[in-house]
Amino acid sequence: xxxxxxxxxxxxxxxxxxxxxxxxxxxxxxxxxxxxxxxxxxxxxxxxxxxxxxxxxxxxxxxxxxxxxxxxxxxxxxxxxxxxxxxxxxxxxxxxxxxxxxxxxxxxxxxxxxxxxxxxxxxxxxxxxxxxxxxxxxxxxxxxxxxxxxxxxxxxxxxxxxxxxxxxxxxxxxxxxxxxxxxxxxxxxxxxxxxxxxxxxxxxxxxxxxxxxxxxxxxxxxxxxxxxxxxxxxxxxxxxxxxxxxxxxxxxxxxxxxxxxxxxxxxxxxxxxxxxxxxxxxxxxxxxxxxxxxxxxxxxxxxxxxxxxxxxxxxxxxxxxxxxxxxxxxxxxxxxxxxxx
Amino acid sequence: xxxxxxxxxxxxxxxxxxxxxxxxxxxxxxxxxxxxxxxxxxxxxxxxxxxxxxxxxxxxxxxxxxxxxxxxxxxxxxxxxxxxxxxxxxxxxxxxxxxxxxxxxxxxxxxxxxxxxxxxxxxxxxxxxxxxxxxxxxxxxxxxxxxxxxxxxxxxxxxxxxxxxxxxxxxxxxxxxxxxxxxxxxxxxxxxxxxxxxxxxxxxxxxxxxxxxxxxxxxxxxxxxxxxxxxxxxxxxxxxxxxxxxxxxxxxxxxxxxxxxxxxxxxxxxxxxxxxxxxxxxxxxxxxxxxxxxxxxxxxxxxxxxxxxxxxxxxxxxxxxxxxxxxxxxxxxxxxxxxxx
Numbered sequence: 165x166x167x168x169x170x171x172x173x174x175x176x177x178x179x180x181x182x183x184x185x186x187x188x189x190x191x192x193x194x195x196x197x198x199x200x201x202x203x204x205x206x207x208x209x210x211x212x213x214x215x216x217x218x219x220x221x222x223x224x225x226x227x228x229x230x231x232x233x234x235x236x237x238x239x240x241x242x243x244x245x246x247x248x249x250x251x252x253x254x255x256x257x258x259x260x261x262x263x264x265x266x267x268x269x270x271x272x273x274x275x276x277x278x279x280x281x282x283x284x285x286x287x288x289x290x291x292x293x294x295x296x297x298x299x300x301x302x303x304x305x306x307x308x309x310x311x312x313x314x315x316x317x318x319x320x321x322x323x324x325x326x327x328x329x330x331x332x333x334x335x336x337x338x339x340x341x342x343x344x345x346x347x348x349x350x351x352x353x354x355x356x357x358x359x360x361x362x363x364x365x366x367x368x369x370x371x372x373x374x375x376x377x378x379x380x381x382x383x384x385x386x387x388x389x390x391x392x393x394x395x396x397x398x399x400x401x402x403x404x405x406x407x408x409x410x411x412x413x414x415x416x417x418x419x420x421x422x423x424x425x426x427x428x429x430x431x432x433x434x435x436x437x438x439x440x441x442x443x444x445x446x447x448x449x450x451x452x453x454x455x456x457x458x459x460x461x462x463x464x465x466x467x468x469x470x471x472x473x474x475x476x477x478x479x480x481x482x483x484x485x486x487x488x489x490x491x492x493x494x495x496x497x498x499x500x501x502x503x504x505x
Numbered sequence: 506x507x508x509x510x511x512x513x514x515x516x517x518x519x520x521x522x523x524x525x526x527x528x529x530x531x532x533x534x535x536x537x538x539x540x541x542x543x544x545x546x547x548x549x550x551x552x553x554x555x556x557x558x559x560x561x562x563x564x565x566x567x568x569x570x571x572x573x574x575x576x577x578x579x580x581x582x583x584x585x586x587x588x589x590x591x592x593x594x595x596x597x598x599x600x601x602x603x604x605x606x607x608x609x610x611x612x613x614x615x616x617x618x619x620x621x622x623x624x625x626x627x628x629x630x631x632x633x634x635x636x637x638x639x640x641x642x643x644x645x646x647x648x649x650x651x652x653x654x655x656x657x658x659x660x661x662x663x664x665x666x667x668x669x670x671x672x673x674x675x676x677x678x679x680x681x682x683x684x685x686x687x688x689x690x691x692x693x694x695x696x697x698x699x700x701x702x703x704x705x706x707x708x709x710x711x712x713x714x715x716x717x718x719x720x721x722x723x724x725x726x727x728x729x730x731x732x733x734x735x736x737x738x739x740x741x742x743x744x745x746x747x748x749x750x751x752x753x754x755x756x757x758x759x760x761x762x763x764x765x766x767x768x769x770x771x772x773x774x775x776x777x778x779x780x781x782x783x784x785x786x787x788x789x790x791x792x793x794x795x796x797x798x799x800x801x802x803x804x805x806x807x808x809x810x811x812x813x814x815x816x817x818x819x820x821x822x823x824x825x826x827x828x829x830x831x832x833x834x835x836x837x838x839x840x841x842x843x844x845x846x
Contacts, residue, residue, distance in 0.1 A: 167618050182617065183644040223619070224597065229586055238579030245600030254621075256565065257596040259586030276523065277508050278564070280595075283540075303520040362726055381727055385784055412784040442787065443726055445752040448760055 174202045174224040203242065224256040224455055225471055226281035228271065232388040236384075236439060236460055237287075240309070243464020247453065251500050256281050259469075269298060276304045283471045283476055288353040289320075305474045307468055310355050319474060319483035321467055327356050328456040328489035329362035329407060335491065336405045337370045340500035341433060345378040345396045345403035346375075347389060347413050356381065359437075363407060389416020397424055397432070404500050408436035411444050451495035458489045519577065522567070564596040565767065567622035567814055569612065577725075577780060577801055581602060582804020585626075590814065616789040617645045624812045625750060626650055626684075629694040630661075646815045650808055652695050660815060660824035662808055666696050669797040669830035670703030670748060676832065677746045678711045681841035682774060686719040686744035687739045688754050697750075702779075704748060719744055721823050730757020738765055738773070745841050749777035751784050757796055774838040792836035799830045822831045 169176040176199065184191045186197040188469045225244070229237055244255055258275055260268065275281060283305040286295050288344055289312040299306040300316045308320040336344050348362045349356040364374050370391055377399060380392040389408060393416060396403050408414045416435035421432045429451045438455035438461075446453040470483050512519040517540065525532045525540040566585070570578060585596055593624045599616055601609065613636055624646040627636050630653040640647040641657045649661040677685050685703045688696040705715050718740060720769060721733040730749060734757060737744050749755045755777035762773045770774055779787045779796035781803075786795040811824050 179642065179644040223621070229582070238582075241570070241579075241598065245598070247602040249602045254600065255597055255598040257582065257586070259595065261590045280564070301520065303524040386786065386789055390789070403702040415785070415789070419791065420793060443758070445727065448727055448731070448756070450760065451764060 170203070170206065170260045173206060174199060179407040183304050186322070222280050222282050223252060224254045225277055225468065226256045226283045226284040227287065228260050230260050237438060239441060239460040239463035240467075243466075244468040246461075246469035247432035247465045247472070253472070265368075270296060270300055272303070276302045276447070277422070282475055283307065285467055285471065290352055290463040291354055291357065293462055305471070305480075307467055307471050307474060309463065313354070317481050319470060319472060319480035320353075321463060321483075321485040321487070323458045323463070323487045325358035325489070326362040326365070328437065328458075328491070329337065329359040329361075330455050332407055332490050333366035334370070335493070336407070336433060336435065336497065337366060337372070339433065339493045339497065341407075342372060343375075343378065343401065343403040344405045344407060345393070346380070346407045347392050347417070348379070348381045349409045350366050350383060351381045359409070365469060384410035384412050384414035386412045386419065389413035390420045391416070393417040393420035394423070397426075399492075403432075405497075406435070408434060411436055411441060411446065411453075413440055414449070417448065429495045429498045431501065433500075435497060446492070446494065449496075454492065454494045454497040456489045456491050458487060506602045511544070511547065513538060514547060515517060516829050525790070533702060547818045558638060563621050563623050564593060565595045565622045566617055566809065567599060568628065569599045569601050571601050580782060580801040581805035584802035585809040586807035587802075588806045588813070594623075594813070597698040607647035610635060613639055614643070617643045621845045623691055623816055624648065626808055626812065629696065630695055632695055632698065646812070648812050648815065649809055650804065654695070658822050660725065660811060660821035662804060662811060662824075662826040662828070663696075664799045664828045664830050665811070666699035667706070668673070668697045668828070669702040669778065669832070670700040670797075671707045671836075672703075673748055673797050674704050675711070677748070677774060677838065678707060678713070679772065680746075680838065682746040683713060683841070684742065685714075685746045686723070686734070686756065687748045687757070688733050688750055688752045689720070690725060697762040725751035725753050727753045727757035727760065729753035731761045732757070734758040735762035735764070738762070738767075744773075746774040746838075747776070752782060752787065752794075753779055753792070759790070770836045770839045772842065774822075774841075775831075776838060787835065788832070790837075795833065795838040797830045797832050799828060804828070
């Protein structure tokens, strides 16, 4: 039943009905109760439209947004939106405060029970991610953006972080670099572990022992990139190259190198991971930035597509996509200079 | 009634009930029908939880996301999330394809009728914005982020774009600049009109006639900033200063100036509008960027707060907030150099 039709049956204007059902304060409690009763009796749903009632679908995909990483999140969502725009399916963003384990589980549980989403996309999974176990147990369709080693069947899409960073680090070694710093993301997430692993594998396969003094973890901001790079470069035995976790981190590294009177691509080489932001491009940095590249937006589009497939009955077990990552060389990488004695 | 309780009454596991109600394909049509019937009979809502049914609230605020401007959008949403995290209120993001007037109106209308949001935030309003008229007519609580001259009562929060750009332009004139270029946002939105007006007011009050050859409109990307700045600087009578609409635009202007062998702050002055992104800061640019500053995140937090006030019964007529904008001078602005003959 449409709003107009229902309003006619109740003998009120659609505006009043609408206001009554959404708890708008201008409508009296009596009218609100009358409308609510009629809605119940006539089967008019105050909360979902007729199509959704019929299909049993909420018409939305849920994503939980923490405080960090909003710029990645925005690109991912823009990608999802590109796929969902023709599907009458929306994105329900659930705000989350600082991650506190129990609260987070509770939040996912409530989200499932509220029936406001048909599926959930889980971001930044950990190797043993309890959110995955919970969603599986509750029977909620879900897709993991990233990977988890947890022994619960789940659909996932990830990029090959390990191979990407291994390749980037190996390339720097091939250029003669031996002191290579690594500025990684926040510890704990699988992607950060994979990148760490790729970095170590490259070093060790060339007989170089990883040096804890050259490894840092933290949020992807230019502020942290700057601070880590400065402190590394001020060590007695500084790095000659950097692997940076994001474009923002790279901005900070560039600034730190410049602030010490050195030149990117000549004194210090940099390779960063580029999620392909429309507003900050590796090509446009000065000097242009060598990068491992994978579009966060494309991942969002594909994840939305895979969720729609899940909802159409495709088995989660069939949905395991590992995307290769390109390494694109530009001006920020060059041969290691012979070290002064 | 909780899922668990309902499942017990139907004699099925919560998982099966949950799957049945969300249309999960593993559940047979017979079971699904049985669960749907019981839900109807027992008053268990498959789509909203008990609290929300009781209050008549959907527990979400709606925002429509177009394809452009995702990075502003993300900051705004992160700000909203800060306020909403303790409120059990989520953000429903409705993807929209390229803005086509009729579709857009239809999208807002359907959103209201679906009862999936308690309020809507309208972004980038136009002087005569029909979305505002529509939402008012439908009785949906809403807040406008920005302003509209439309003769319909509405709550709004805006920053003082006109005063900000007037002040920035006046400062450049005080420094001796006469050829000042303006790279504005996409035409049509009130904020772009206000900025244009501030720019023209400053010029005209100093007896300078605005030159259409120095005014451009477009999306806030470094690519467009670069292209506009290059084309202006290659004119026979180039500008000596720029007012840039965003941080991203400023990145492009910086690049264009450098690519022509000139120096920011000496040969060409730049003031940009800074929405205060955590990952790209005016302080950290080289040279540091003079900017009109207003936090998009703070606006998101306050807009969420004002929407909650609307839902608690505060009149939209009382909610009109105009935020002043700071002008912060850094290294990218300097006195105009005497022009060569």
